[in-house]
Amino acid sequence: MTPLSMRGDTLRFHLLALALLVLLAGPYTASAADTPRIATVDWTIAETLLALGVTPVGVAQTDAYREWVGAPPLPDEVADIGLRAQPNRELLAQLSPDRILISPMFSTLQPSLERIAPTSTVALYTPGSDLWTRLEKATREIAAFVNREERADTLLASLDAHLAELRDGLSDATKARPLLVVQFMDARHVRVFGDHSLYNAVMQRLGLENAWQRETNYWGFSMVGLEALAGLDDARLVVVDPMPVGVEERLETSALWQHLPSMRRDDVLTLPPVWSFGGAPSARRFADNLTQALHEAPRTAAHREAPDA
Amino acid sequence: MRDWISRSLPFPHVVMTPARLCVLLALACLALSGYSLATQLPAAQWAQALFVPDERNIDQVLTHYSWLPRWTISLLAGGALGIAGVLMQQVLRNPLAAPTTLGVATGAQLALLLATLFAPGLLVLGREWVAVAGGGLAMGLVFALAWRRGLAPMVVVLAGLVVNLYLGAVSTTLILFHQEELRGLMVWGAGSLSQNSWDGVLYLLPRLLIALALAALMLRPLAILELDDVNARSLGVSLRHLRLLSLGLAVFITACVVSVVGIIGFIGLAAPAIVRLLGARTLPQRLLWAPLLGALLLTTTDQLLQHVSGALPTMIPTGATTAALGAPLLLWLIPRLKLGGDRPQTAPMLAAPRRRHPMRLQLALGLALLVALAASLLLGQDGQGWALPSWSVWQATHEWRLPRTLAAAGAGTLLALAGTLIQRVTGNPMASPEVVGISGGTAIGLIGVVMFVPGVGLPMLLIAGTLSALATLGVLLLINRRSGFQPERVLLTGIAITALFDPLRSIVLANGDPRTQQLLAWMSGSTYYVDTVLAVAVAASAVILTLAMQSLSRWLDLLPMGNSSARALGVNVDRARLALLGVVALLTAAATLVVGPLSFVGLLAPHMARLLGASRARAHLLAAALLGALLMVLADWLGRQWLFPQEIPAGLMSSLLGGAYFMWTLRRL
Numbered sequence: 001m002t003p004l005s006m007r008g009d010t011l012r013f014h015l016l017a018l019a020l021l022v023l024l025a026g027p028y029t030a031s032a033a034d035t036p037r038i039a040t041v042d043w044t045i046a047e048t049l050l051a052l053g054v055t056p057v058g059v060a061q062t063d064a065y066r067e068w069v070g071a072p073p074l075p076d077e078v079a080d081i082g083l084r085a086q087p088n089r090e091l092l093a094q095l096s097p098d099r100i101l102i103s104p105m106f107s108t109l110q111p112s113l114e115r116i117a118p119t120s121t122v123a124l125y126t127p128g129s130d131l132w133t134r135l136e137k138a139t140r141e142i143a144a145f146v147n148r149e150e151r152a153d154t155l156l157a158s159l160d161a162h163l164a165e166l167r168d169g170l171s172d173a174t175k176a177r178p179l180l181v182v183q184f185m186d187a188r189h190v191r192v193f194g195d196h197s198l199y200n201a202v203m204q205r206l207g208l209e210n211a212w213q214r215e216t217n218y219w220g221f222s223m224v225g226l227e228a229l230a231g232l233d234d235a236r237l238v239v240v241d242p243m244p245v246g247v248e249e250r251l252e253t254s255a256l257w258q259h260l261p262s263m264r265r266d267d268v269l270t271l272p273p274v275w276s277f278g279g280a281p282s283a284r285r286f287a288d289n290l291t292q293a294l295h296e297a298p299r300t301a302a303h304r305e306a307p308d309a
Numbered sequence: 310m311r312d313w314i315s316r317s318l319p320f321p322h323v324v325m326t327p328a329r330l331c332v333l334l335a336l337a338c339l340a341l342s343g344y345s346l347a348t349q350l351p352a353a354q355w356a357q358a359l360f361v362p363d364e365r366n367i368d369q370v371l372t373h374y375s376w377l378p379r380w381t382i383s384l385l386a387g388g389a390l391g392i393a394g395v396l397m398q399q400v401l402r403n404p405l406a407a408p409t410t411l412g413v414a415t416g417a418q419l420a421l422l423l424a425t426l427f428a429p430g431l432l433v434l435g436r437e438w439v440a441v442a443g444g445g446l447a448m449g450l451v452f453a454l455a456w457r458r459g460l461a462p463m464v465v466v467l468a469g470l471v472v473n474l475y476l477g478a479v480s481t482t483l484i485l486f487h488q489e490e491l492r493g494l495m496v497w498g499a500g501s502l503s504q505n506s507w508d509g510v511l512y513l514l515p516r517l518l519i520a521l522a523l524a525a526l527m528l529r530p531l532a533i534l535e536l537d538d539v540n541a542r543s544l545g546v547s548l549r550h551l552r553l554l555s556l557g558l559a560v561f562i563t564a565c566v567v568s569v570v571g572i573i574g575f576i577g578l579a580a581p582a583i584v585r586l587l588g589a590r591t592l593p594q595r596l597l598w599a600p601l602l603g604a605l606l607l608t609t610t611d612q613l614l615q616h617v618s619g620a621l622p623t624m625i626p627t628g629a630t631t632a633a634l635g636a637p638l639l640l641w642l643i644p645r646l647k648l649g650g651d652r653p654q655t656a657p658m659l660a661a662p663r664r665r666h667p668m669r670l671q672l673a674l675g676l677a678l679l680v681a682l683a684a685s686l687l688l689g690q691d692g693q694g695w696a697l698p699s700w701s702v703w704q705a706t707h708e709w710r711l712p713r714t715l716a717a718a719g720a721g722t723l724l725a726l727a728g729t730l731i732q733r734v735t736g737n738p739m740a741s742p743e744v745v746g747i748s749g750g751t752a753i754g755l756i757g758v759v760m761f762v763p764g765v766g767l768p769m770l771l772i773a774g775t776l777s778a779l780a781t782l783g784v785l786l787l788i789n790r791r792s793g794f795q796p797e798r799v800l801l802t803g804i805a806i807t808a809l810f811d812p813l814r815s816i817v818l819a820n821g822d823p824r825t826q827q828l829l830a831w832m833s834g835s836t837y838y839v840d841t842v843l844a845v846a847v848a849a850s851a852v853i854l855t856l857a858m859q860s861l862s863r864w865l866d867l868l869p870m871g872n873s874s875a876r877a878l879g880v881n882v883d884r885a886r887l888a889l890l891g892v893v894a895l896l897t898a899a900a901t902l903v904v905g906p907l908s909f910v911g912l913l914a915p916h917m918a919r920l921l922g923a924s925r926a927r928a929h930l931l932a933a934a935l936l937g938a939l940l941m942v943l944a945d946w947l948g949r950q951w952l953f954p955q956e957i958p959a960g961l962m963s964s965l966l967g968g969a970y971f972m973w974t975l976r977r978l
Contacts, residue, residue, distance in 0.1 A: 061955075064487075064489060067489075068489050079692060079954075080954055080955075081954055082954040082955045082956060083485070083486075083955055083956065085829070086835060086837045086956055088953070088954035088955075088956065089709045090689065090691065090705075090706055090709050090710070091691065091692055091953075091954045093705060093706075093708075093709070094691050094692055094705070095692070108838065111840075112838075112840070115708070184493070185492055185493040185496050186493035186494070186496055186497060187505075188496075188501065188503045188504070188505055189493070189496045189501065189503065189624070222624075223496070223624040223819070224624060225375075225501065225503030225505075225624070226375075226503070226505045227371055227375040227376075227503065227505065230367050230370065230371045230375070231367065231371075233367065244425070244493045245425060245429035245432045245433065246429070246432035246433045246436065247493075249433055253506060253508060254505045254506050254508075255370075255373075255374040255505065255506040255507070256370065256371070256374040256375050256504075256505030256506060257505060259364060259367070259370040259374065261367060
């Protein structure tokens with residue numbers, strides 16, 4: 001009996017030592033060992049993963065991600081798994097990720113992707129809920145899948161603090177002017193971002209008013225002709241790049257555009273491109289771009305208030 | 310005809326004429342426009358806003374630079390399309406010829422897509438010119454294909470249809486892979502009349518005046534085209550040059566309109582057709598009333614739309630709406646439309662010498678199909694490049710490759726059978742499953758479900774698709790019951806139903822909903838969403854139906870001989886047609902649910918079978934079925950490998966491959 005129990009004790013000791021060793025080594029190796037390998041079809045999820053310090057093994061349409069989302073940059077080793085709506089399953093199976101993340105608009109993919117790896121849906125754009133709340137929840141959900149809960153808390157807290165800081169830096173005069181955030185589709189049509197859009201959520205955090213109060217679609221924008229912007233007299237236009245090719249030239253000769261109130265006051269702001277349907281990283285970049293443009297703008301526009309205003 | 314329309318209006322004793330209809334519409338249009346302008350600006354300021362707008366009064370600015378140019382351009386565009394439609398219908402002697410059926414609009418769209426992606430500098434030089442060049446090239450292609458046949462009307466329409474499908478497939482492929490870059494063009498493609506300066510009007514007006522003057526000069530020679538080819542030729546008219554000139558003029562007009570406001574559906578088809586129905590028989594009459602009616606139709610629609618869509622978050626482009634509104638009108642008109650018999654038929658069925666031993670052809674096709682199936686199952690790429698066939702690769706991939714290959718083969722067969730049936734029943738080489746509208750109808754139902762029920766699963770999609778296919782079939786039967794399922798009418802109904810699908814698609818695309826990616830993928834005919842059970846079911850039913858179809862071969866041999874001959878040989882013509890149409894509908898619905906509405910194979914496979922010499926119904930059916938399967942399997946495999954890891958949907962791929970082949974053979978005919 002005794003030798004046996006002795007042996008048991010040694011075993012227990014060894015196990016304990018091993019556990020200790022793992023615990024000690026934990027902080028150094030956990031990021032490699034504990035992080036599941038994730039593949040995703042959704043750029044917003046990819047963006048959030050990268051912001052959490054996790055490199056996904058596969059992302060859909062990597063070239064288009066680099067062009068339209070851009071930051072955080074996607075490392076070269078990330079595999080392109082094909083179209084967002086039809087990720088290449090043979091390739092996915094070969095990559096054998098630990099988990100596949102999709103968004104609700106690709107929910108038809110779930111049953112077949114489930115056969116490759118556990119597939120989870122992270123919903124950011126869902127009607128009827130506050131976008132910022134959803135964004136925080138989605139970020140935490142994504143973080144939970146990759147064991148980065150604390151990192152998510154830090155990320156969100158720093159984003160909140162950053163936005164608060166930016167808000168305090170804006171003058172009351174700036175905040176008093178409602179903004180109209182648009183993206184040009186062609187020389188005659190724009191997307192106006194309103195309720196339930198990422199841009200709108202960021203503007204709320206910055207204490208800025210959105211001039212576009214009309215109903216918006218699932219993704220928080222309205223598709224309108226340029227004439228729809230004319231009635232909003234005191235709104236300041238914010239154009240988010242990229243401009244489609246040739247539009248700038250055509251706007252030069254567009255009488256209506258030249259006569260828009262914001263254009264005549266010469267206080268139209270132009271922002272560098274930011275993924276319009278993005279998550280926390282896009283929100284931060286949009287906030288930075290917007291406040292920077294607002295800080296630079298008043299000097300040129302203040303003394304040029306419309307003569308009849 | 311005229312009585313029908315008059316009787317359905319509130320004043321049954323007044324005979325409706327083009328003039329009266331135009332006056333009625335003009336009154337409605339003026340009332341609507343006046344009301345809309347009054348809500349925009351007090352009447353006292355109208356004159357000022359028109360001539361010297363106060364630049365600081367935003368309402369006057371809006372009226373002067375947006376409302377008025379839009380109103381003017383809708384009149385101009387509608388009128389222009391009316392003229393283009395009259396010219397084309399006259400030249401092609403086909404009441405269904407329209408600016409959009411010659412590939413002009415799709416050609417212009419493709420040119421703009423390509424320029425946006427690969428040569429943006431051209432757009433700065435002028436979008437109009439890119440569009441005109443694209444439309445012109447597309448038309449040039451159509452003419453080149455029909456040249457050997459002296460631009461015979463039937464061949465031109467057929468070539469136009471094929472070019473349309475082909476360019477459409479190329480555009481869809483580009484949109485699928487470059488959705489973000491091309492989103493602006495989606496708006497344009499749906500035909501928005503929104504204006505923000507007078508530039509568009511100033512561009513369109515002089516061009517239209519020149520075109521109108523040319524059309525007036527050509528009145529007399531054009532009227533000769535009413536005669537059949539032999540008579541016209543005996544009067545010393547060079548038919549080829551005359552057709553070329555007048556079609557060229559119509560295309561120029563269309564391209565101008567398309568480049569300024571995008572694709573405006575239906576007006577070019579409807580306006581000439583309606584004035585003709587109302588009794589405008591001679592060419593000068595039609596050239597007078599069709600543009601007027603077209604202008605009024607477009608402007609009235611646009612005015613109504615501005616009232617309705619003001620409060621909606623989605624934009625509803627006018628071009629797509631005229632198409633959507635026009636489709637029911639067309640459906641209503643079809644039972645009342647006089648077709649054929651009016652003027653002499655000229656084009657014979659396309660045919661090739663009959664083959665002595667169809668068995669050899671079938672064997673060769675069967676062998677080719679086996680090779681294609683093996684390639685599709687065993688050969689493929691992975692992350693490291695091409696993988697040699699091996700047991701481990703097969704284990705890893707059969708789960709994904711087998712259902713897709715089976716489904717492609719099955720769907721291809723079903724479509725080929727449906728195409729063979731419909732081409733033989735109607736004696737019309739233009740006919741194909743998508744033309745009878747079942748594909749379009751199914752697609753409408755599926756789009757509705759995807760757009761309005763978020764996060765819907767595959768079973769629900771299947772049910773919705775089946776229901777809408779059946780509903781479409783119901784509409785088809787209901788409308789054609791009275792005419793005894795006359796082939797032309799059935800085709801016409803199908804085109805009208807399909808015309809209802811296109812605008813829906815355009816509206817969805819124009820609003821840039823990111824969900825469109827999935828829709829696009831499905832609409833382009835992808836085998837991606839097929840699971841094993843469905844694939845086996847489709848493949849099995851394809852085999853069974855191919856064999857069962859052999860029993861219909863007597864009908865299929867006799868019906869193309871014409872009603873009286875078939876009846877004399879003891880066929881109950883109406884019942885046979887009804888039965889065959891039912892079979893076509895079911896075949897198409899099944900295939901559409903699997904690979905989407907883009908069923909180019911249904912047009913292609915029966916054709917190729919015929920060109921390869923399978924002319925008797927039995928041989929034709931079998932050869933077409935084998936060809937259909939072969940085409941689809943090849944298309945599916947190539948689509949999966951070409952741009953790996955991105956996938957080109959099988960439907961698109963088959964259009965790209967098959968369309969090229971088809972155009973080549975058409976040229977040789």
